[in-house]
Amino acid sequence: MVGAGGAGMYAAIAAAGKDASVLLLDKSLVGRGGATIMAQMTVAAAIGHEEPDHWTDHLQDTLAAGRELCDERLARMLCENGPARIFEMDGWGAHWARGADDRIRQVKAPGHGRARCCYVDFLNTGPGVAGTLRRQVSRLGSVRRVSNVAVTEIVVHDGRAVGAVGMDVVSGDVVTMDAKAVVLAAGGLTKIYRRNSASTNMGGEAYALALWAGAELIDMEFVQFFPIAHLAPRLVGMDPIMWDPFRYKLGGRLLNGDFDEFMHRYGGQDSGTYTTVRDQASYAILKEVEAGRGSPHGGVYLDFRHVPDETLRAAFGPVIDRLAHNGIDLTRTPVEVAPTAHYHMGGIRVNHRMETRVAGLYAAGEAVGGANGANRLSGNAITEALVFGECAGREAATAVAGTAPGWNATDADGAVERLRAALSTDATGGVPANVLERRLQDIMWEDAGPFRTGKQLQRALDGIRELRQSPVAVRPADGFNLDLQDRLELRAMLTTAEAVVRAAIGRTESRGAHQRLDFQESDGRFVANQAIEMRGGELMARWPDGESQP
Amino acid sequence: MTELRVWRGSAEDPGRYDVYRVPYEEGMSVLDALVWIRGHEDSSLAFRYGCVNANACKTCMALVDGEVGYMCTARLSPAGGTVEPLPKRPLIRDLVTDTVPDDEKLPPGRD
Numbered sequence: 306m307v308g309a310g311g312a313g314m315y316a317a318i319a320a321a322g323k324d325a326s327v328l329l330l331d332k333s334l335v336g337r338g339g340a341t342i343m344a345q346m347t348v349a350a351a352i353g354h355e356e357p358d359h360w361t362d363h364l365q366d367t368l369a370a371g372r373e374l375c376d377e378r379l380a381r382m383l384c385e386n387g388p389a390r391i392f393e394m395d396g397w398g399a400h401w402a403r404g405a406d407d408r409i410r411q412v413k414a415p416g417h418g419r420a421r422c423c424y425v426d427f428l429n430t431g432p433g434v435a436g437t438l439r440r441q442v443s444r445l446g447s448v449r450r451v452s453n454v455a456v457t458e459i460v461v462h463d464g465r466a467v468g469a470v471g472m473d474v475v476s477g478d479v480v481t482m483d484a485k486a487v488v489l490a491a492g493g494l495t496k497i498y499r500r501n502s503a504s505t506n507m508g509g510e511a512y513a514l515a516l517w518a519g520a521e522l523i524d525m526e527f528v529q530f531f532p533i534a535h536l537a538p539r540l541v542g543m544d545p546i547m548w549d550p551f552r553y554k555l556g557g558r559l560l561n562g563d564f565d566e567f568m569h570r571y572g573g574q575d576s577g578t579y580t581t582v583r584d585q586a587s588y589a590i591l592k593e594v595e596a597g598r599g600s601p602h603g604g605v606y607l608d609f610r611h612v613p614d615e616t617l618r619a620a621f622g623p624v625i626d627r628l629a630h631n632g633i634d635l636t637r638t639p640v641e642v643a644p645t646a647h648y649h650m651g652g653i654r655v656n657h658r659m660e661t662r663v664a665g666l667y668a669a670g671e672a673v674g675g676a677n678g679a680n681r682l683s684g685n686a687i688t689e690a691l692v693f694g695e696c697a698g699r700e701a702a703t704a705v706a707g708t709a710p711g712w713n714a715t716d717a718d719g720a721v722e723r724l725r726a727a728l729s730t731d732a733t734g735g736v737p738a739n740v741l742e743r744r745l746q747d748i749m750w751e752d753a754g755p756f757r758t759g760k761q762l763q764r765a766l767d768g769i770r771e772l773r774q775s776p777v778a779v780r781p782a783d784g785f786n787l788d789l790q791d792r793l794e795l796r797a798m799l800t801t802a803e804a805v806v807r808a809a810i811g812r813t814e815s816r817g818a819h820q821r822l823d824f825q826e827s828d829g830r831f832v833a834n835q836a837i838e839m840r841g842g843e844l845m846a847r848w849p850d851g852e853s854q855p
Numbered sequence: 856m857t858e859l860r861v862w863r864g865s866a867e868d869p870g871r872y873d874v875y876r877v878p879y880e881e882g883m884s885v886l887d888a889l890v891w892i893r894g895h896e897d898s899s900l901a902f903r904y905g906c907v908n909a910n911a912c913k914t915c916m917a918l919v920d921g922e923v924g925y926m927c928t929a930r931l932s933p934a935g936g937t938v939e940p941l942p943k944r945p946l947i948r949d950l951v952t953d954t955v956p957d958d959e960k961l962p963p964g965r966d
Contacts, residue, residue, distance in 0.1 A: 539882030
């Protein structure tokens with residue numbers, strides 16, 4: 306299992322349940338990196354505790370948000386199997402919030418027709434889920450957990466994934482690992498954007514590893530931007546996307562830098578369907594900033610001053626005190642918010658067993674593309690981590706049970722050689738990789754952000770190519786060399802960023818989270834999933850039936 | 856501007872304090888300052904962090920002005936501050952100590 310967030314840990318548990326011997330790897334620490342730990346919101350599953358509900362209703366809502374692009378089989382799995390995962394984790398001691406009747410509490414998030422989103426109080430869902438899975442994994446003798454190993458390549462022999470090569474980030478040593486099957490569970494790519502709500506290890510490695518191994522990606526143009534992430538004053542100890550439920554619940558007002566309401570200038574009311582609201586809000590905010598009417602830090606204000614003190618306290622609970630520690634008093638001052646890169650709908654193409662087109666290579670969690678189509682509902686991300694993780698682990702273990710290892714001593718030679726070349730240190734004549742990462746983040750934010758044009762995307766592609774040629778300075782260091790870690794991460798980030806840009810160039814329409822300012826309407830010809838693959842060392846976009854046009 | 860004194864070194868050397876001048880922004884954390892230093896002054900500085908200021912991953916513990924705490928929630932004051940590695944953990948380098956549980960480590964290497 307490459308990546309030990311929600312999906313990787315669940316995959317490990319499920320594989321161990323099928324008597325497999327599991328190696329669970331994380332570049333950071335097991336259960337502490339990736340997206341899951343950052344998710345302060347909810348987990349959507351039609352368990353019907355709060356009100357009558359059925360997974361087919363959840364599916365209907367998920368498909369509607371996906372704007373005709375969902376892989377229905379995957380979306381169905383997510384919705385149908387979500388409840389089983391919630392209850393299984395309940396048995397492992399997950400602290401789902403409960404009512405006085407001991408039933409699990411569920412709230413109605415935007416886009417859901419029912420109150421079906423489970424949570425852990427207060428704003429603690431991600432850490433709660435991660436903690437439960439971490440404890441469960443540590444109870445299993447057949448799961449070997451390894452922290453601080455960054456996987457840099459999947460080893461493929463005769464078209465089959467047989468292991469991986471990586472770097473021990475503490476010592477800088479090369480590590481080779483053989484495996485009968487490999488699960489990529491290191492999804493999420495929002496670190497390729499300047500403004501993001503991600504953990505630091507979410508540079509999109511899973512997508513690059515999949516491409517390099519010969520797997521296909523789909524829907525890479527669909528990056529979800531969250532319109533009102535916290536911008537200022539500096540907020541620590543909180544998820545930057547925390548404001549959304551409060552805005553809906555309490556009617557927080559969005560004001561520009563002149564303290565004027567502005568949403569009405571951009572078509573429609575500040576209400577309506579979920580996806581429309583998100584896209585419209587992002588567009589309106591970015592346009593106000595562009596017109597010089599932004600807040601001091603380049604966003605807009607979110608204002609709760611019209612809400613009575615006691616209403617605020619009732620809604621925010623102890624969060625009010627955490628805000629006070631940050632010097633934020635909502636009764637007196639508005640906060641600044643702005644769009645941020647938040648989640649990736651696209652990802653590795655898999656079938657209903659989470660198998661990629663490379664034998665023995667699986668994907669799980671956010672790394673998987675297709676379940677959410679062109680846009681994702683709030684609450685579906687952790688559900689997909691749990692459901693796809695369980696499926697990938699179980700299927701991988703079942704498929705390889707009783708088979709002989711496919712690993713030969715020389716299989717990893719090429720990958721090891723490539724890694725050793727990348728590990729050479731030379732501080733002269735270049736700039737550190739983290740500085741180049743910053744440039745990539747600026748390029749993606751400016752030219753491949755929430756609203757794109759063909760011209761901008763072409764400029765982004767040129768910028769990525771240029772960065773790839775830039776010499777990287779790596780200073781030698783005796784242990785925990787972040788320059789080296791950054792260089793390896795940058796390689797993956799550049800590949801993943803290029804996949805996003807190429808896919809965004811190919812979709813000359815607007816749909817869901819992919820908004821082209823030069824093609825503002827949805828176009829029926831584009832009700833199809835665009836694939837990205839590596840051919841002859843180059844990334845290529847492809848529509849169904851191998852066509853370069855839809 | 857403000858100043859951050861950062862302990863630098865490894866288990867093999869006596870170590871030293873490097874002082875960095877960092878642009879001050881109200882409410883900034885010690886981690887904000889360290890990320891700025893790596894991006895603008897010295898990328899060779901080593902420290903652990905994961906969730907970037909959400910205080911969810913709990914991997915950025917260090918000694919801030921003499922007290923054990925999370926660098927992501929410890930505020931840097933305009934008067935400056937000092938950050939050092941955790942004193943009771945084996946030192947790896949700079950602010951990075953061995954906080955990985957023993958059963959999450961690789962076996963001794965072969966070559």
